[in-house]
Amino acid sequence: MRTALVTGGTRGIGAAIAMALKDAGYRVAANYAGNEEAAARFTEDTGIATHRWSIADYDECARGVAAVEAELGPVDILINNAGITRDVMFHKMTPQDWRAVVDVNLNGVFNMTHQVFAGMRERKFGRIVSISSINGQKGQMGQVNYSAxxxxxxxxxKALAQEGARFGVTVNAICPGYIATDMVMAVPEAVREKIVAQIPVGRLGEAAEIARSVLFLASDDAGFVTGSTMTVNGGQYIV
Structure with missing residues (x-):
């Protein structure tokens, strides 16, 4: 049985991924940043262990991964899902707005992946899946920090895939479009209607649809898929 670790794994897309991996027979741990109540509820509902640390802090990531591996064994599958937004037009963006988003959304991917990549190489198996975004592909006004x-x-x-390929370590990204998470559903209905109008399939995506994409990339069946960007956005942006 393989071990999977999902960052930002107690809510939204991350929770759906963690639950899908557990249902598929993996040992699963979920990381979270600060919402103790949500994490406790998630563990109670799913039986999935949760671990709190900031993925923006390299040393915290080292300690957190060590704790997960002591409990469940070496991490075979890493899902870099955690992310934040600090949306503001660029001329009003502060250095703090920029750094906060880059520290979590990009540096966090380095901080987490660096803890597990060497072990995956040594064991000749690994799956790294990062949850990017449609807005990382096309850009989005008011999200220069997030899109970057x-x-x-x-x-x-794309770069790390080339380093991991001959060691059986695949590295892929998924770019979701607009998904019906709590955050999106909290947007005023009129705004959601404008978003849906831009999606050819005529609806928001479901977190479970992203989770099913992760399950494929995490599987043995996806051993020939690496360095890829899977676009899951209902046709809103086609690449």
Whole structure:
């Protein structure tokens, strides 16, 4: 049985991924940043262990991964899902707005992947999947920081895939479009209607649809898929 670790794994897309991996027979741990109540509820509902640390802090990542591996064994599958937004037009963006998003969304991918990549190489198996974004592909007004970080995840994926390939370690990215998470559903209905109008399939995506994409990339069946960017956005942006 393989071990999977999902960052930002107690809510939204991350929770759906963690639950899908558990249902598929993996040992699963979920990382979270600060919402103790949500994490406790998630563990109670799913039985999936949760671990709190900031993925923006390299040393915290080292300690957190060590704790997961002591409990469940070496991490075979890493899902870099955690992310934040600090949306503001660029001329009003502060250095703090920029750094906060880049530190979590891009540096966090380095911080987490660096803890597990060497072990995956040694064991000749690994799956690294980073959850990027449609806005990392096409850009989005008011999200220069977020779009830059998410585009960086795609570049990270393409480069690291080349280093891991001959060791059985695949590295891929998924770019979701607009998904019906709590955050999106909290947007005023009129705004959601404008978003849906831009999606050819005529609806928001479901977190479970992203989770099913992760399951494929994490599987043995996906051993020939690496360095790829899977676009899951209902046709809103076609690459």
């Amino acid at each position: 970080a998410k585009a960086g995840e795609i570049g990270f994926t």
